[in-house]
Amino acid sequence: MLEQLKKYFDNFHEAVYIVDPDRKILYYNPIAEKISGFTKEEMENTHCYDNKLNHIDEDGKKLCLDGCPLQKSIRENVVTDNFVYLQHKKGHRIIVHVRAIPLIENGKVIGAIEVFTDQTKRSLLYENEKINAIIKYIDPLTGLLNRLFMKYELQTFLDKRELQEWGIIFLDLDNFKRTNDTYGHLIGDQVLASVSNTILNFLEEDDFAFRFGGDELIVMFSKAKKSTLIKKAKVLQVLIKATKIRDIDDENLTNTSMGLTVMKNGSNIMDMIDIADQAMYEAKQEGKNLIKYVEA
Template sequence: MTLEQESYKRIIENLHDGLYFVDKNRVITYWNKAAEEISGFSADEVVGKSCADNILTHVDSEGNSICKGRCPLAATIADGQPRETEVYMHHKAGHRIPVSVRVNTLTDNDGNIIGGVELFTDISSQAASALRVKELEKMALLDNLTQLPNRNYIESELEKRFEEKKRFDVPFGLLFMDIDHFKVFNDTHGHDVGDEVLKFVAETFTANARPFDLFGRWGGEEFLGIIRNVDGENLGMIGDRIRQLVGNSYIMHQDKKLHVTISIGATLVEENDTIDKIIKRADTLLYKSKESGRNCLTMG
């Protein structure tokens, strides 16, 4: 390596701005130290992965994902035009960071586009007030106990999934889930213990969900999962895996392991469905699971 190359490497490694390179398939090939510091993701965690896999899950100011369909880096690789924008990057710890993004192409010696480069700057100090407003909005869409999306959030997400189905024919399914005998559990062990159960069930959903699926609390002990880009077989497999994981989990109370099970109704979106229709169908299937002895999944 020449001195010039060494100097170049040292400069980009010590930039205050995050910098990463991708190939034409948007697979990340380089990730500098500032990118690690700003995002919380080490180079080992992201190099070799596609940014289209929603590693950083960039969203716009309205919370819409831009990683698939509206990615400025993908657009620049396609047309060769540099772009600038502001987005919200997902930090490894879970929160959102506002970043100013500048993208350009990477070319070979003949001028052929072989990938792209993105430089991003943490602008959180500039956007602190706006972020506080966003957090307040977010709080209104989250269930206080479980920190899952609440009913309003779920209904909003369903509207997006119906629009996605209409525009791009992307299928989705619902898992309508209910904790079995939860009233008896509450009466036996108390509401505080019941709350702990609701939280561990919610954590089981979120810890085992695919990145593009959503699980929320519909109300009481009822939960709803919106499973994107899925067929009937996979919907059933995902639902059964969740059911088994909940059934094999427990909390400790007075030196005893306390278990619960869930019943599930699973259904795929159909032509001419509405939000009310698909939820009612999933709810009916859930009660068939209850009638079948609970701790099972009914597909329909």
């Protein structure tokens, strides 16, 4: 059966892998390689609880170690559906829809098939900028928009939009100087790039993000009221903390302080960024790894 399934899934348009009852990975298809960054040689004959994909939910729970959909499907002979955040080989997080299906032969569960699809909603603004090759507005390290775009294009862009409210997050990596001093600037760059990729993968249509300077990043969410913005900030903080450089075991590597505010239609964007920046500074003063909301 397994060899027949391999031939079929090699040409499948979804990511697929197959495990035995002990969750040993027997097969890993080309789309799974593309989405995760891991090759079949790196994945096959390992176990999903080896935690290479390091699935978490939005609360940061490590599902491969506790609450694995594959394990539930095998034990209970049921199909499970979940949205989880997979960790790419490079370190950033990607939201995927996971369906685990029991694999049955002669009436006995002999393993499970996991099918996963990339559910990322890329920022249309970011993709259009990239497609149109406006390289001068893209920060080369992080892939985020840069200060040049903020200076020359952002206010005009906002003035032309019909969206009435923007949620602004001004965030800063709490331990970035320590990271550079301890691990070197090349690792610091990797951390910043991976965190930025996690942010980009979290964005939806009309959202966008900037590198303000150093490790200071700005994320703007369209149509975001206070409650929505705070919820998004909490999830994003969890995902950024769970963004790691593999082989570096440092729980505080990607802690963040965040300052939040909501920009009303007609407000000056730089004034709003200053308010969010001040809120972030207050979060740092109050102990770091915190979220602080200030009404504009």
